[in-house]
Amino acid sequence: MASVSAVIATYNRAPELRTALSRLLAQSHAVAEILVVDDGSTDGTDAMVRTEFPSVRYVRLPHNAGLIYARNFGFVNTTGDYVLSVDDDSWFEEPDGLARAVAYLESHADTAGVACNIETRDGLVYFPRGVAPFDVPWYVGCGHLLRRSAVASVGLYMPELYRQGEEKDRCLRLMGAGFRVVALPDVMVYHDKSEKGRKPGLERFYNHRNDLIREVARCPAGLLPWRFARAWIGNSWKNLRHGPRLTDLKVLAALPEIVRIGRKHRAPVSAEAYRRWQHLAATAAPGRVGNAPESSVERSVVALGPHPNPPPLGGGGN
Structure with a gap:
């Protein structure tokens, strides 16, 4: 066993x-x-x-x-x-x-x-x-x-x-x-999501910061400028909607550190594997179900449905 x-x-x-x-x-x-x-x-x-x-x-x-x-x-x-x-x-x-x-x-x-x-x-x-x-x-x-x-x-x-x-x-x-x-x-x-140690502002900062580090470290060179900008804009929009709005300034101040860490660990995956990952991120994202309104449940089921014939995974890029 x-x-x-x-x-x-x-x-x-x-x-x-x-x-x-x-x-x-x-x-x-x-x-x-x-x-x-x-x-x-x-x-x-x-x-x-x-x-x-x-x-x-x-x-x-x-x-x-x-x-x-x-x-x-x-x-x-x-x-x-x-x-x-x-x-x-x-x-x-x-x-x-x-x-x-x-x-x-x-x-x-x-x-x-x-x-x-x-x-x-x-x-x-x-x-x-x-x-x-x-x-x-x-x-x-x-x-x-x-x-x-x-x-x-x-x-x-x-x-x-x-x-x-x-x-x-x-x-x-x-x-x-x-x-x-x-x-x-x-x-x-x-x-159970204990409230001990949870700091929403800190969590959003690290979400934003770490998404950018991941792009520098793993994104293929030809896609990196666009994906880095997309990650920044997407997280900035979330920060504007949910706050705290100072998060963006903290991330901007951390930009040299973000680039340094990303370059230190840089080992990009293949473009094929990266696009496959993007596809799943867009179609298999979590959704609120159970206690959510019926329309939300239906949308979640569609978004989370299985992929019977997924594109082939990219090999080796690490």
Whole structure:
């Protein structure tokens, strides 16, 4: 049976982490190892894990290094054939959720990772339930399973991204290496979305900044000027609509850093793989369903429908 390592990065969410660990340990597919990477918590997380979950490996980083560093640390310090990522406030809704995700990867050697269907307490369901598995351009950090060998072939997350946007960059690299990333709409992960540590303004800044870094690092040269401008304009429009409006100025001030980090990691994928990724980003984006108005649900089903004859993936570009 394939072995699964679970990595959970945490920061000052001891009660939420307790629930996440309890639910994970109740899965029908036993997890070979669980590694909790504590990014500098000060709320007693260490005592809670050591006392209540003695089978769980616990490592406390000496300082707050960011979510992405913690996930990289977890990957290189585990050994399972598959690496499960859930957040400290997320868990499978059904006891066989992990087993079904593993079974899909076991039977699809060309698939590097599966994106679980995320349901949040504010009524968001990412994919319509009952839809057959289909290709997606990225997974969500709080609920996905990755094939270790595929990730090892393309490398770790860019640690400079710090807290978000890493999923898009990795999936683009995986597609460039000839792999697929597939959504499993019936494997549900509940995301409680704890408010602890959430700062919408900071999240929008990193979304904008990290999208630009990804374009510099991965976009083919012939497409880069247009795609960089498109990413900037698209995120600027979101900032104007939702605020804070100073985000654009902060991103502008960070432009030298954005270019430096992007050039440091530059390894563009092929134009074919990049266009394939763009196509999926436009046609397989998450949509609000479940508690949404019927018209929104219908639009989501159309946007999220499977692609029975997807264009071929581009090879090697990394």
